Amino acid sequence: MISETKIRKTGKTKEDLQSEVLSAICHPNRIKIIKVLQKQALCNCEMMPLLGLEQSNLSRHLKSLEKSGILISWKDGLRVNYKIADDRILAILDMAETVALKNIKQVNDLVEA
Numbered sequence: 001m002i003s004e005t006k007i008r009k010t011g012k013t014k015e016d017l018q019s020e021v022l023s024a025i026c027h028p029n030r031i032k033i034i035k036v037l038q039k040q041a042l043c044n045c046e047m048m049p050l051l052g053l054e055q056s057n058l059s060r061h062l063k064s065l066e067k068s069g070i071l072i073s074w075k076d077g078l079r080v081n082y083k084i085a086d087d088r089i090l091a092i093l094d095m096a097e098t099v100a101l102k103n104i105k106q107v108n109d110l111v112e113a
Contacts, residue, residue: 020068021068021069021070021089021092023068024064024065024067024068024070025065025070025089025092025093027061029051029053029057029058029061030061030064030065031093032051033047033051033058033061033062033065033071034065034070034071034084034089034090034093035093036050036051037071037082037083037084038084038087038090040083041081041082041083042081042082042083043076043079043080043081043082044058044059044062044080044082045079047082062082066082069085069086070084070085070086070089071083071084071085072085
């Protein structure tokens, strides 16, 4: 866990830091990227056909995810590889899916009533 001292040095609150992480994953393509990377590290050239994204679009999303600390990258020759920095991001996505599905069920129940 990050100490209060380290947080103070950034000039940000815990809520600021939480917001940055949540903002970074609030796009469907970014969620897809995280899910593709949950099994193994991949380079952007391997992700493009899996996700059906153009290179420039994929790069923009990867940069945002990396900037927020969700992904880490490293160069291997001409390739840039990416992996999930902390697997707990997968639990956040699972919880978001659970909440979304519960909301859909509640709406459907109201419509049927």
